[in-house]
Amino acid sequence: MKTQLLADEILNTMNLRKRYGIFNNNMMFLLNDDDKALASELQETCIEFDEKIGGISGHNNMNLYDHFSWAGKHGLINRTNDYPHRDDLHIGMKAEIIRQWTMDILNPQLSLALGASVLAINPIAHHNEGRENLRKDLVDLLDGNKIGCICITEPERGSDAVNMTVKAEKADDGFIINGIKCYNTNSPAADIAVVYAVYNTEDPRGTMVQGVSHKAWDKGFRAERIGIPSVPHIQIGKTIFNDAHIPADYVTGDDGKGYEILFEGLVPERIGIAALNVGQMWGAFTIASIYSTLRKQFGEKILLHQAVGMSVLAKYHSRLMAATMALLKLAETYDEKKDELAGLPPTMNPLVAFASQMKEFTSYLYHDLTYELMHAMGGTGVTDQTLMPYYQGVSEIAEVVGGTRNVQLLIGSRTINTMVKMS
Numbered sequence: 001m002k003t004q005l006l007a008d009e010i011l012n013t014m015n016l017r018k019r020y021g022i023f024n025n026n027m028m029f030l031l032n033d034d035d036k037a038l039a040s041e042l043q044e045t046c047i048e049f050d051e052k053i054g055g056i057s058g059h060n061n062m063n064l065y066d067h068f069s070w071a072g073k074h075g076l077i078n079r080t081n082d083y084p085h086r087d088d089l090h091i092g093m094k095a096e097i098i099r100q101w102t103m104d105i106l107n108p109q110l111s112l113a114l115g116a117s118v119l120a121i122n123p124i125a126h127h128n129e130g131r132e133n134l135r136k137d138l139v140d141l142l143d144g145n146k147i148g149c150i151c152i153t154e155p156e157r158g159s160d161a162v163n164m165t166v167k168a169e170k171a172d173d174g175f176i177i178n179g180i181k182c183y184n185t186n187s188p189a190a191d192i193a194v195v196y197a198v199y200n201t202e203d204p205r206g207t208m209v210q211g212v213s214h215k216a217w218d219k220g221f222r223a224e225r226i227g228i229p230s231v232p233h234i235q236i237g238k239t240i241f242n243d244a245h246i247p248a249d250y251v252t253g254d255d256g257k258g259y260e261i262l263f264e265g266l267v268p269e270r271i272g273i274a275a276l277n278v279g280q281m282w283g284a285f286t287i288a289s290i291y292s293t294l295r296k297q298f299g300e301k302i303l304l305h306q307a308v309g310m311s312v313l314a315k316y317h318s319r320l321m322a323a324t325m326a327l328l329k330l331a332e333t334y335d336e337k338k339d340e341l342a343g344l345p346p347t348m349n350p351l352v353a354f355a356s357q358m359k360e361f362t363s364y365l366y367h368d369l370t371y372e373l374m375h376a377m378g379g380t381g382v383t384d385q386t387l388m389p390y391y392q393g394v395s396e397i398a399e400v401v402g403g404t405r406n407v408q409l410l411i412g413s414r415t416i417n418t419m420v421k422m423s
């Protein structure tokens, strides 16, 4: 921080152990013993890390990309995919959510950047079919020795992502990609990009491909950072594919298979973003709840002024608890039903709708909650003495990442149509 204004007592009480403690007490009856043991193990690793980087000053000056290998070593990048080279980690959507929330309370931007690498991990984990090169990429990404990004959006194709214009052309070995993608989280810092393109722009569904490109290759991708002031530590890019060759060994979906994979990835991606929104709300809430019980004005803790305690803290606490319970239920449903529902078309698969609904709901709540809690902390809320401004920053982009509210609500409106027809 530039200059400390907070009293030592308040600053010291806002330590990470205390913040995890408040979160854990809220989870007391929502998590089972195994979940709590996992949370506690991951939290201890993060507390050690936080002390090592020097607390808030370390977070303010962080180069996120220096810490991917630390996160990977501790299984803090992903818990939904099996690790080909490790069998000591809990895997599943519930374990992933606990990992996610642990990271969200530690550092919201690091957590988001790791999440974008996971978007490259997911398709490689599911479509490497005995290919050693892809298996190596998967291990490198899970271990955080390489950084990944996903390239779907284009300058002229955002919400209408399926109708992409970036072209693929068949080559003797794999295909060649030409065109520009944009808003790709991590791409300026990334080693590996998972990219989508089409052979025929008139038939994107039937000709969509997906492949893996390496920046280090002669014919790989390159990226230029774009400015997104609300997340100053995350590198988000314009990603350029100029005769980028994807050898057959790195093709994860050809001749329309890319379209299937695009949709297969959207459900875990949107549940993941919803989980991040909820975890980051806990991060913001733990800070504001400590502050409001220690800060006094007019001779009273500000929590006891009804306008702060009831109208803000208690109001958003109740909304956050409701979102948390809903998300945990969705994670359990996903773990139980994903294989059974996998073959259904997106309009018939209830997980597609649940994921969109949860993403839309939590994104708006995250923004609303953070604005209110930040201002319940007065001037302190906007300074660099706590992580609050970083939560506020991520909450600014929560709506647009993974598709805006209208895209999620479009899916929701089609679901209503299907439900009525089915009934």
Ligand SMILES: Cc1cc2nc3c(=O)[nH]c(=O)nc-3n(C[C@H](O)[C@H](O)[C@H](O)COP(=O)(O)OP(=O)(O)OC[C@H]3O[C@@H](n4cnc5c(N)ncnc54)[C@H](O)[C@@H]3O)c2cc1C
Residues within 6 Å of the ligand: 116, 149, 150, 151, 152, 153, 157, 158, 159, 160, 182, 183, 184, 185, 186, 228, 236, 397, 400, 401, 402, 403, 404, 405, 406, 407
């Ligand atoms: C910080 C950040 C990180 C991102 N990370 C990635 C990433 O890692 N990889 C990646 O590929 N992309 C990424 N994106 C891109 C993101 O998915 C797109 O920005 C998003 O899908 C919206 O596309 P757009 O920006 O082109 O907006 P547009 O599609 O142009 O939308 C503009 C407005 O029109 C509305 N709209 C559009 N179509 C309709 C419709 N049919 N009905 C009603 N309203 C509509 C939208 O809701 C929005 O309000 C990221 C974006 C940001 C800002």
